[in-house]
Amino acid sequence: MEIGTIVTTNRIAGDKDGKVSFPAVLLVDGDTITSDQDALAKVTVTGEVLNDLRGPKIVIQKFKNKTGYKKRQGHRQDLTRVKITGIK
Template sequence: MYAIVEIAGQQFKVEKDQKIFVHRLQTEEGGQVEFAKVLLLDKDGEVVVGAPTIEGAKVSAKVISHMRADKVRVFKKKRRKGYRKLNGHRQNLSHIQIEEIFA
C-alpha cells in the first residue's frame, strides 16, 4: 500500500515505515504530524485518484529530527568583465518516518 501525498508544497510517494526528508515542519522532534492532502492511494492494486484530494484519507508520520542539508554553492561570472559572485545556501529539513496510511 502506498500513497502520493503533498507535504510542505512537494509531492512524495510514501509507504509505511519509510523515512524521508522534507522541508522544515513546525512540529518539535518526536512529535506526531498528519497530512490530509492525499492525492493518490493504492490499496493492493486498487488505485483511487483524488480530485484534487481523497476525502477521509490521511497519512500519519513522526518527526525524527530537524537538520540542515549540505551547502549548495551558487557561482555567477561574466567573462572579461571582472564580475564574480559567490553565494551559499543550506536548506532546513525535517527527517520524518511514515507510521500509517489511513484510507
C-alpha cells in the same frame, strides 16, 4: 509510502509531540488505485518528526567576462526527517 518509511522533506513544524499529518495525493491498495479527490479527502497520513537537519551545501557562482564581476555564495536547505506512522 507505507508505514515505517522514513521520508526527508522541506522543513515542517510538528506539534508539541512531534506529530505531523499529510494529505493523501494518491492511494494504492493492492490492485486498486484511488485518485479521486472526494475519496482522498477522507484519507490522512500521519507521521512522527525524527529530527531537523540541513541539506548539502550548494555553491552559487556568478561571473561576467571582462568586467571583473565575480560573486560566490552558498545555500543549505532546511530539512525534516519524518517517519510514517499511519495511513487511515
